[in-house]
Amino acid sequence: MKQLMEMVFQAEFVASVIRITAPILFAALGAVIAEKAGLTNMGLEGMMMIAALFGTLTSYWTQSWAVGVLCALLVGMLLSLMVGFFSLKLKTDIILAGIAVNMLGGGGTIFLLYMFTGMRGNTGSLVSQNILIPTLEIPLIKDIPVLGEILSGHSLLTYLAFLFVFLLWVLLYKTPLGLNIRAVGENNHAAESVGIKVRRIQYIALAFSGALAGLGGAFMSMYYSQGWNSGMVAGRGFIALAAQAMGRGEPVGTLLSSLLFGLAQALRTKASALPDISTYLVSVIPYVATVLGLVFYAAATVRRVKKARRPKEEAEEK
Amino acid sequence: MPQSEYVVQMKGINKVYPNGIAANRGVDFNVRRGEIHALMGENGAGKSTLMKMLFGLEQPTSGEIIVNGETVNLTSPTVAISKGIGMVHQHFMLVPSLTVAENIVLGMAPKKGGLFMDMESAVKLTEEYAEKYNLHVDPKAKVMDIPVGMKQKVEILKALVRGAKILILDEPTAVLTTQETAELFRELINLKEQGYTIIFISHKLNEIKQITDRLTIMRAGKSMGVYETASITKEEISRLMVGRDVILTVEKEKAQPTDTVLSVKDLEYTNEWNKKMLDKVSFSVRKGEILGIAGVEGNGQRELVDMLFNLNRPDAGSVKVNGKDIVGVSQRNIRSLGVSLIPEDRMTYGIAATASIEENLISDRVGAKRFNKGPLFDMKAIHKECDDLIRDFKVLCKSGQQKVGMLSGGNIQKVVVAREFSCDPVLIIADQPTRGIDVGATEFIRKKLVELSRAGAAVLLVSADLNEVMELSDSLIVMCGGKIAAYFEDTAMLTDEIMGEYMLGLKRQSDEEIGRVCHE
Numbered sequence: 001m002k003q004l005m006e007m008v009f010q011a012e013f014v015a016s017v018i019r020i021t022a023p024i025l026f027a028a029l030g031a032v033i034a035e036k037a038g039l040t041n042m043g044l045e046g047m048m049m050i051a052a053l054f055g056t057l058t059s060y061w062t063q064s065w066a067v068g069v070l071c072a073l074l075v076g077m078l079l080s081l082m083v084g085f086f087s088l089k090l091k092t093d094i095i096l097a098g099i100a101v102n103m104l105g106g107g108g109t110i111f112l113l114y115m116f117t118g119m120r121g122n123t124g125s126l127v128s129q130n131i132l133i134p135t136l137e138i139p140l141i142k143d144i145p146v147l148g149e150i151l152s153g154h155s156l157l158t159y160l161a162f163l164f165v166f167l168l169w170v171l172l173y174k175t176p177l178g179l180n181i182r183a184v185g186e187n188n189h190a191a192e193s194v195g196i197k198v199r200r201i202q203y204i205a206l207a208f209s210g211a212l213a214g215l216g217g218a219f220m221s222m223y224y225s226q227g228w229n230s231g232m233v234a235g236r237g238f239i240a241l242a243a244q245a246m247g248r249g250e251p252v253g254t255l256l257s258s259l260l261f262g263l264a265q266a267l268r269t270k271a272s273a274l275p276d277i278s279t280y281l282v283s284v285i286p287y288v289a290t291v292l293g294l295v296f297y298a299a300a301t302v303r304r305v306k307k308a309r310r311p312k313e314e315a316e317e318k
Numbered sequence: 319m320p321q322s323e324y325v326v327q328m329k330g331i332n333k334v335y336p337n338g339i340a341a342n343r344g345v346d347f348n349v350r351r352g353e354i355h356a357l358m359g360e361n362g363a364g365k366s367t368l369m370k371m372l373f374g375l376e377q378p379t380s381g382e383i384i385v386n387g388e389t390v391n392l393t394s395p396t397v398a399i400s401k402g403i404g405m406v407h408q409h410f411m412l413v414p415s416l417t418v419a420e421n422i423v424l425g426m427a428p429k430k431g432g433l434f435m436d437m438e439s440a441v442k443l444t445e446e447y448a449e450k451y452n453l454h455v456d457p458k459a460k461v462m463d464i465p466v467g468m469k470q471k472v473e474i475l476k477a478l479v480r481g482a483k484i485l486i487l488d489e490p491t492a493v494l495t496t497q498e499t500a501e502l503f504r505e506l507i508n509l510k511e512q513g514y515t516i517i518f519i520s521h522k523l524n525e526i527k528q529i530t531d532r533l534t535i536m537r538a539g540k541s542m543g544v545y546e547t548a549s550i551t552k553e554e555i556s557r558l559m560v561g562r563d564v565i566l567t568v569e570k571e572k573a574q575p576t577d578t579v580l581s582v583k584d585l586e587y588t589n590e591w592n593k594k595m596l597d598k599v600s601f602s603v604r605k606g607e608i609l610g611i612a613g614v615e616g617n618g619q620r621e622l623v624d625m626l627f628n629l630n631r632p633d634a635g636s637v638k639v640n641g642k643d644i645v646g647v648s649q650r651n652i653r654s655l656g657v658s659l660i661p662e663d664r665m666t667y668g669i670a671a672t673a674s675i676e677e678n679l680i681s682d683r684v685g686a687k688r689f690n691k692g693p694l695f696d697m698k699a700i701h702k703e704c705d706d707l708i709r710d711f712k713v714l715c716k717s718g719q720q721k722v723g724m725l726s727g728g729n730i731q732k733v734v735v736a737r738e739f740s741c742d743p744v745l746i747i748a749d750q751p752t753r754g755i756d757v758g759a760t761e762f763i764r765k766k767l768v769e770l771s772r773a774g775a776a777v778l779l780v781s782a783d784l785n786e787v788m789e790l791s792d793s794l795i796v797m798c799g800g801k802i803a804a805y806f807e808d809t810a811m812l813t814d815e816i817m818g819e820y821m822l823g824l825k826r827q828s829d830e831e832i833g834r835v836c837h838e
Contacts, residue, residue: 176427176435183413183424190411194425194476195396 007270011149016269019154021262022161023048023224023233026216027240028247028254029161029168030209034080035249036172037205038185042098043083044213045237046105051076051217053109056123056228057116059131068131069157069218076214077207084206088199102237110230122229123221133157133223155223157215162255164212169251171208181205213237235287242290246297257293264289324384325351325484325515326372326403331381333367339754341367342378343539349484354506354516356526356547358559359536360614362753362782365519368536369486372517373405374398385484404477405486408493410469414462418455419444422476447475452508466591467498471505484515491525492616493591503529521559521614523552523822535559552824553815560784560818570768573792575604578837579745579776580626585635587621587800595621596632597800601835603745608767608777609835610791610809614821615782618800620662623749623780627659628652629667639745653682656744660734660751662780668734671723675715676704678722679737711736712762728759735763739770746770749780764790788812795835796820803827805835 007013027044034041051072059068079101087094113119117126133155142152172178183191184201192198216236221228239261247254268285271277326349333342341364349355359365370376372383374392383390385401392398395405412421419440420427428443430436444457453471461469470490477485487506491499506516506529520526526533527547535542535558542558580603587596595618603609613619624630626637628649637644639655661667669678680689680700688699704718713732715725722733731751738746748767752760767790771777781787787794788809796804796817804820804827806812819825 170434174434174437176429179416179420179424179427179435183416186415187411187413190413190421191424193395193407193411194480195399196425 003274004271008267011146013266013270014150015154017259017262017266018150019158019224020265020269021259022154022158023216023219024236024240024243024261024265025161025255025258026164026212026219027237028243028258029164029251030080030212030216031241031244032247032249032251032254033168033172033181033205033212034209035244036185037181037202038188039084039087039094039202039206039209040098040241041080041083041206041209041213042095042241043079043101043105043237044098044209044216044240045233045235046098046102047076047079047210047213048217048220048233048237049105049109050079050101050112051214052221052232053113053123053217053228055214055218056126056131056221057113059222060123060126063131065131065133065222068222069133069215072218072222073211073214076210076212076217078210080206080210080213081203083210084203088202105233106230109228113228123227124229127227131222132226133219155219157219157223160215161219165251165255172251177201177204216240239286239290242294246293260293261286261289323350324348325386326517327382327384328368328372329382329384331368331371331383332379333364333371333376334379340539342371345381345536345539345541347534347541348544349515349517350532352510352513352515353531354510354518354529356530356533357517357519357536358521358526358533358555360521360559360782363536363559364539365536366488369405369488369517369519372398373403373486399480399482402481402483403486404480404482404484406470406473406477406488406490408488408490410473412461412469412472415460417458417460418464418468418472419457421461421472422447422457422479424476426480443479444475447479451475451478451505451512453505465498466493467495467501470494470498470502474505483513484517485509486517486519488519490518491520491522493593495592499525521822523555523824526555527552537561552822553819556818556822556824557815560821561814568764568768568789570790571772573607573771575607575792575837577605578602579605579640580778581636581638581836582622582626583636583638583836585622585625585637586633587618587625587630588633589621595800596625596635599635599797599800599802600833601795601802601805602837603776603778604837605744605776606771606774607792608771608779608790610787610794611778611780611797612784612787612794612817612821613782613797613803617797619749619780619782619797621800622797623659623662623747626747626778627657653741656742658738658741658743658746660731660738660746660748662749662753664731664734669722669730672721674719675708675713675722675725675733676700676718678733679704679707679718682737682741707736707740711739711766726756728755731755731763732759735766739766743770743775745776745778747778747780750782751779752781752783752786784814784817788817793835795832798823798826801826802832802835805832807834 027048030044031041054075055068055072058071059065083094083097083101086092086097110121113123135153135155136159138152142148172182180191180196180201184196184198188198220232225232243257243261244254246257264286268282271282272279328345328347331342331345334340345368347368357365367376371378374394374397377393383392390401422444423440428436428439441457444455448455453475455468455471455475461472474485490502494502510516518530530547532544533547534544535555537559583600585596585599588594599622611619621630625632628644628647631646639657642655644652665671689696701718708715708718711732713736714729722730751763767777779787779790791809794806794809795802798821
């Protein structure tokens with residue numbers, strides 16, 4: 001325990017929380033924008049998997065990390081639009097369409113990897129330093145003790161993830177598109193009655209959602225794991241959905257809940273390095289945290305609803 | 319082209335729905351520029367259909383619509399809006415978590431810097447219009463936090479901001495309190511003075527007399543004429559609105575009512591908009607009689623039926639069936655007391671559309687011994703009973719295995735009726751039992767109701783169809799504004815005229831007279 005405490009109170013640990021949070025945050029923001037348009041993007045996990053693979057492959061083929069990231073983004077977007085096509089146009093259940101993408105992500109990627117490269121299960125030998133996402137040393141800040149260690153030296157995409165919290169907030173609350181997205185998600189009849197093209201807005205929201213999941217995938221394979229392997233995303237797409245719900249579907253709230261899940265993941269990584277503790281036991285930490293988080297969230301919601309209802313009932317009695 | 323006297327002309331409008339129901343039959347409707355014009359009629363008279371066509375939500379089967387002297391083809395609300403027509407729906411089209419200003423500019427939000435929303439000018443725009451038309455709203459408040467009256471103003475502003483010169487208001491006062499209604503009327507008169515034309519759908523006589531210039535009355539899909547509001551009396555309006563085209567007669571022996579089966583006492587209910595829907599409603603239904611409940615829809619009938627089958631809980635009062643209180647008792651237990659229900663909304667409460675006819679028919683009796691062999695169904699017994707019911711109730715279908723949802727409205731209702739009438743009911747609650755179904759099925763169901771009541775069942779018949787309720791009932795109560803307005807022990811002497819006056823609230827019997835409906 002003492003050892004664990006020592007590890008936790010180090011700048012390096014805090015930096016790892018930030019690093020680990022980034023992919024969850026990408027996907028969670030993707031969940032936020034879809035949910036704002038009234039759609040549950042269940043397929044985030046699969047989108048991350050597939051985008052991660054294509055990110056690595058294209059970066060290898062072109063020997064450019066930037067092209068890889070861009071490709072991952074596009075693949076995520078396309079998959080998400082595909083889910084939209086199935087659910088909005090062909091009227092399948094959007095949850096089922098999402099689950100289909102997840103299954104495609106689990107099995108299809110291994111097949112695709114073998115087809116393209118003949119490799120089984122991971123891309124270890126393809127990866128070289130120049131096709132990984134570069135890290136960024138922030139001038140001035142990097143020289144500040146402790147803070148420099150925490151904030152500087154992350155990958156470009158890590159900073160981007162946190163920047164997107166702000167960008168998404170601006171999009172949702174400061175642009176006409178965001179207004180339309182929120183209106184469509186809440187009362188699409190009202191939106192339709194003033195001439196908003198509901199279907200189009202939903203496709204746009206899904207495209208953003210998929211693009212964000214794609215970036216999350218690229219982060220995983222092109223930075224975090226330094227290559228693609230089949231167990232790499234490990235439920236982050238689902239954790240992201242939980243983070244969205246816990247963050248009440250708002251960008252900033254989702255940032256906080258993503259950080260919480262990031263912390264749990266980081267704890268697991270640290271604790272599994274300790275002797276005397278079963279690594280299997282430790283590896284459940286993030287998932288237990290997810291469940292607990294959702295329980296607390298649900299309890300808080302129930303209490304809030306009750307509170308909101310009470311004054312109304314009192315008014316009725318009068 | 320010279321400016322015509324009329325801003326809207328609808329000529330010879332026919333609307334026939336795919337299921338064969340004619341909602342509008344050769345309707346002419348003209349509105350003068352700058353007037354408040356009432357469109358009156360009972361529910362189902364076709365006034366909403368007519369207005370939906372004017373707002374482009376539906377298209378006429380035949381007929382011509384002329385707006386500002388120009389023949390128009392209104393294919394969608396967007397087209398109607400571009401012609402200067404705006405509509406305030408009865409159910410508001412607002413997004414609750416957005417602010418008032420955001421709702422008003424939705425779909426046409428002002429921009430700044432090419433990308434961002436210009437919230438300031440949205441708020442300014444809202445304030446400007448609010449000021450100009452004297453429709454005071456708080457632009458920055460969220461719609462979910464504002465009262466109903468203000469939501470309505472937001473809807474009106476929404477239409478005005480989009481350039482509407484002709485406003486259609488669909489029963490705007492239905493959800494408003496008295497003060498809010500008075501305020502709305504001041505605002506509407508203000509709009510009229512600024513040159514706007516207002517079409518006001520309502521069936522409340524006092525309101526119509528108060529603010530409209532002219533009125534068009536509709537009945538059974540036809541226009542009953544246009545009148546100057548000042549030169550027509552409330553009684554005349556009521557006679558034109560309420561009335562029967564064909565008097566139908568049902569042969570029935572005189573009722574010989576005996577013991578009280580259903581007894582309702584002082585039922586009260588206030589809905590979520592703080593509107594009192596049931597106000598001390600008391601009555602009883604006896605064995606062997608049909609008690610009818612007449613009234614314009616929305617006067618508490620639906621709420622009353624909900625209470626009788628525990629689909630909702632009253633705030634106060636009691637409901638007893640053969641002496642047993644049934645408030646809060648499960649539907650299954652209510653049924654086991656011998657109560658059956660023909661619900662108004664048959665697709666939701668009457669049947670399961672994707673299940674078979676057979677499954678629907680036995681859904682209230684799956685536990686019966688005769689249908690079960692150990693843990694399994696006795697399919698033979700089920701088939702037999704269902705085939706008998708299908709034959710007895712003349713359900714037109716290929717087989718009992720057919721999905722109910724595939725049948726016509728009349729046959730769906732026959733399935734409901736077959737189930738509800740074949741369980742030896744002591745009390746039958748029939749809520750709009752023949753609405754929207756064909757003549758054959760209607761006649762069949764009416765005959766069955768009379769038959770069962772003469773055989774000793776107590777029948778409560780709720781119907782907006784005046785023909786039905788007057789001819790079928792032995793005695794009758796009229797509901798108006800959540801209260802019982804009148805009780806007629808014998809329906810034989812009743813005329814449409816008398817009914818109309820009570821239904822529209824022109825008259826009300828004394829408490830003593832109404833009290834006679836409670837038989838102990």
